[in-house]
Amino acid sequence: MKRLAALVLFLFLSACAGLEPRGTGDLGIIIERATGSVLVVDTTKRAILGRIEGLGDLSHASMVFSRDQRYAYIFGRDGGLSKVDLLERRIAARIVQAGNSIGGAIGPKGDWVAAANYEPGGVKFFDAASLAQLAEIPALVDGKASKVIGIAEAPGNRLVFSLYDAGEIWLADMTDVKTPWVRKFKQAGQLPYDGLITYDGRHYLAGLFGEDGLALLDLWNLEAGTKKIMPGYGKGQEPLPVYKMPHLRGWSQAGDEMFLPAIGRHEVLVVDRRGWKEAARIPVAGQPVFVIARPDGRQVWVNFALPNNGLIQVIDVPTRQIVKTLKPGKAILHLEFASKGTEVWVSARDDDQVIALDTETFAELARIPAQKPSGIFFTSRAHRLGL
Amino acid sequence: MVKPVALLAALALAIPPAQAAPDLERQKELLEFLRQDCGACHGMTLKGGLGSPLLPGNLTGYDPQGLAEIILNGKLGTPMPPWKDLLTQDEAEWLAQGLVRGAFP
Numbered sequence: 001m002k003r004l005a006a007l008v009l010f011l012f013l014s015a016c017a018g019l020e021p022r023g024t025g026d027l028g029i030i031i032e033r034a035t036g037s038v039l040v041v042d043t044t045k046r047a048i049l050g051r052i053e054g055l056g057d058l059s060h061a062s063m064v065f066s067r068d069q070r071y072a073y074i075f076g077r078d079g080g081l082s083k084v085d086l087l088e089r090r091i092a093a094r095i096v097q098a099g100n101s102i103g104g105a106i107g108p109k110g111d112w113v114a115a116a117n118y119e120p121g122g123v124k125f126f127d128a129a130s131l132a133q134l135a136e137i138p139a140l141v142d143g144k145a146s147k148v149i150g151i152a153e154a155p156g157n158r159l160v161f162s163l164y165d166a167g168e169i170w171l172a173d174m175t176d177v178k179t180p181w182v183r184k185f186k187q188a189g190q191l192p193y194d195g196l197i198t199y200d201g202r203h204y205l206a207g208l209f210g211e212d213g214l215a216l217l218d219l220w221n222l223e224a225g226t227k228k229i230m231p232g233y234g235k236g237q238e239p240l241p242v243y244k245m246p247h248l249r250g251w252s253q254a255g256d257e258m259f260l261p262a263i264g265r266h267e268v269l270v271v272d273r274r275g276w277k278e279a280a281r282i283p284v285a286g287q288p289v290f291v292i293a294r295p296d297g298r299q300v301w302v303n304f305a306l307p308n309n310g311l312i313q314v315i316d317v318p319t320r321q322i323v324k325t326l327k328p329g330k331a332i333l334h335l336e337f338a339s340k341g342t343e344v345w346v347s348a349r350d351d352d353q354v355i356a357l358d359t360e361t362f363a364e365l366a367r368i369p370a371q372k373p374s375g376i377f378f379t380s381r382a383h384r385l386g387l
Numbered sequence: 388m389v390k391p392v393a394l395l396a397a398l399a400l401a402i403p404p405a406q407a408a409p410d411l412e413r414q415k416e417l418l419e420f421l422r423q424d425c426g427a428c429h430g431m432t433l434k435g436g437l438g439s440p441l442l443p444g445n446l447t448g449y450d451p452q453g454l455a456e457i458i459l460n461g462k463l464g465t466p467m468p469p470w471k472d473l474l475t476q477d478e479a480e481w482l483a484q485g486l487v488r489g490a491f492p
Contacts, residue, residue: 307473
């Protein structure tokens with residue numbers, strides 16, 4: 001009875017908390033991949049505000065935020081697309097839009113969201129308010145459907161993405177959101193597995209699994225088409241097994257340099273953006289998965305594939321030296337910086353915890369319990385291109 | 388003359404048992420491994436992702452031996468990596484048989 005009273009009081013208080021006016025600029029979402037749920041967190045208090053359930057298969061889920069930072073659009077593996085209200089902690093809209101999905105993007109104006117699909121392949125566009133479908137681009141090349149990966153919004157109300165099977169990069173102009181106009185770049189490279197757009201929206205890079213190198217598209221010079229850069233990027237001689245595909249999406253830029261995970265090599269590659277030439281290779285503890293620069297670009301943090309997935313390494317950008325190796329927990333899947341880089345949150349899947357670390361002292365600031373946490377997303381992403 | 392029993396023992400030593408199933412503890416770990424780590428590419432529910440779906444209906448053309456071979460050695464030219472440094476032959480066969488039978492719902 002006492003327990004019931006406590007529960008009622010708790011529910012009442014949490015309902016009140018939901019109604020109290022507050023900002024959303026310091027909130028975040030933690031994906032709980034195995035239970036189809038997410039946690040809404042307050043990154044200032046480092047506290048959980050609530051859990052939202054019923055989001056389907058969230059393994060490899062990703063998400064984008066509305067420009068008012070109130071809603072998260074969560075793309076599930078099972079083709080589910082859920083619009084989640086961070087303030088009221090509930091699902092505002094949900095559809096199942098495909099059989100198998102990999103990620104999505106939100107238009108630069110915030111009026112549409114796009115989902116990249118594996119099955120049946122292609123991209124679908126939805127109204128950001130209602131999730132009603134607006135348009136579809138089937139990724140058909142020679143009658144064959146392609147998996148779509150590396151989706152990112154681009155300046156000028158455009159969307160750029162890669163076709164895994166067909167090896168092409170497509171750029172969709174969304175001026176008329178009901179009839180996208182698609183420009184196709186053929187033979188961009190074999191088996192692109194992920195892509196990124198630079199923070200200024202000028203360059204789109206796709207990592208290639210089927211050949212050595214990356215495909216580059218300069219959005220300021222489309223006539224030049226795609227070109228291949230970094231011939232020594234990957235594999236080459238005696239590649240090591242890649243137990244987990246690296247992710248390119250993320251903020252991996254520090255000044256004029258981009259830091260990228262090598263593939264099949266235990267290295268982080270430094271590319272000079274001015275000539276797209278390799279500037280350095282930094283040996284690291286394993287196959288890098290995420291290589292993300294602190295927002296100020298002074299440090300780059302790296303996590304790894306099996307069997308080194310309990311480690312994080314920190315690269316000091318000016319000296320290109322590893323200044324710290326951390327072991328925050330078991331199976332580190334993702335990391336996310338606070339908007340000005342003061343702290344970083346890392347998910348330790350097999351410890352069922354998210355750990356907040358100070359990026360200067362590397363001290364542990366908090367441990368937040370979460371069920372099999374994977375992706376961590378802070379609302380500050382809402383105002384950055386490509387995130 | 389060699390006694391039949393000794394001969395049998397020698398044979399038993401020479402020919403490893405067709406499949407020594409991993410113990411229960413290890414089976415649990417493998418199942419978790421399949422869901423989480425293979426699942427990174429094949430989907431947590433094995434419905435596919437960057438990697439092909441691994442449900443019984445998708446594997447009709449394969450025998451468990453062939454699948455175990457793929458698991459251990461990977462598929463060259465695709466992102467399917469060789470797992471032989473992390474999994475033993477027996478473990479790969481146990482996974483392959485379970486996949487074909489649909490034993491991992």
